[in-house]
Amino acid sequence: MKIFEMMEKEGHEQLIFNQDKASGLKALIAIHDTTLGPALGGCRMWPYKTEEEAIYDVLRLSKGMTYKSAASGQDYGGGKSVIWGDPKKDKSEAMFRAFGRFIDGFKGRFSTGTDVGTTYHDFIICRKETPYIGALPESYGGGGNSSIITAFGTWKGIKAVAKEAFGSDSLEGKVIAVQGLGKVGYYLVGYLIEDGAKVIGTDIVQEHIDKVLADYPGVTIVKPEEIYEVECDIFSPNALGAIINDETIPKLKCKAIAGAANNQLAEPRHGDKLHELGIVYGPDYVVNAGGLIQVADELEPGGYNKERAYGKAAGIYDMLLKIFEISRRDNIPTYKAADTLVHERLETYRKVKTIYKK
């Protein structure tokens, strides 16, 4: 593995190895790009089979954070950390205190919080060693359950794709197919119903369906495999990744897609196909940026402010409209237009930084 070659190719600034023998901590921190501000990204704990796998993951994920932050209008750069270990059996207080001390060494150049395999309990421990921690519960000054703001941002994303596809962002009477009624899906259904939409939903867990039906009895439930082909205006994936693929695209009857699920396109060419078919696709990492926006707001001087965070999450709507404009301007699929927006934003800010400021 040629690490410098990989970093140079993708434009990474730093890759740091951290180890603490006493607690068994083995962690990697990657900082991809800090043009827009200090790096921000969650901490994943995973039993990687090899060191190379962990390095590849942290480099890949940190680059993704640069794009997510920039495209959602945040003044943060991209970073990520991974702890090499089994989250079910390797965690300890000492491990997260040691990790917190390493994070503190960045003096704010990198902040982190929960991701796959870590919980806020781990970061309450880290927080004792460093202030550069986000995604904390409200009782610790954080924003609390990030699924709610993610659902809020996704609702705004759905309104933006509606505007592009139908010429109006009103969801009154629009039929929206929601795949996944979990933490985000449940709150999303609430926003959609309140906005006058008709919701068709699905999930593989009956308890999650029952919870939605108890609060929103008007929701129509279909079998998981039926969700792709229901007659609807907008399809909203909020469960799995890679669900826009060769098998599902021919089934889709919608005019637009926007949901919180990560990595919705099985491959980039599926984004090209949606463009060809005239289906408006809201790039997932922009639509689902609500959680990131909340964590970024926790790091503001003075701490988390809910009104401000929701105001920023509402901006997902405008970011998507800009992306659709670039897509029309350059006649490129929206997932590529999102990348163009990121590159243009980074380039503009790099130029601004050439102005001397005392």
Ligand SMILES: NC(=O)c1ccc[n+]([C@@H]2O[C@H](COP(=O)([O-])OP(=O)(O)OC[C@H]3O[C@@H](n4cnc5c(N)ncnc54)[C@H](O)[C@@H]3O)[C@@H](O)[C@H]2O)c1
């Ligand atoms: N929670 C957040 O703040 C957040 C932020 C950004 C992105 N996301 C992404 O959004 C998606 C949903 O997140 P979540 O926090 O609601 O997760 P979750 O696990 O609470 O919900 C996912 C739901 O999808 C259901 N599901 C799984 N397979 C399915 C299938 N084949 N058909 C229908 N339903 C299925 C699950 O039963 C579950 O109810 C994930 O892809 C996640 O990575 C979440």
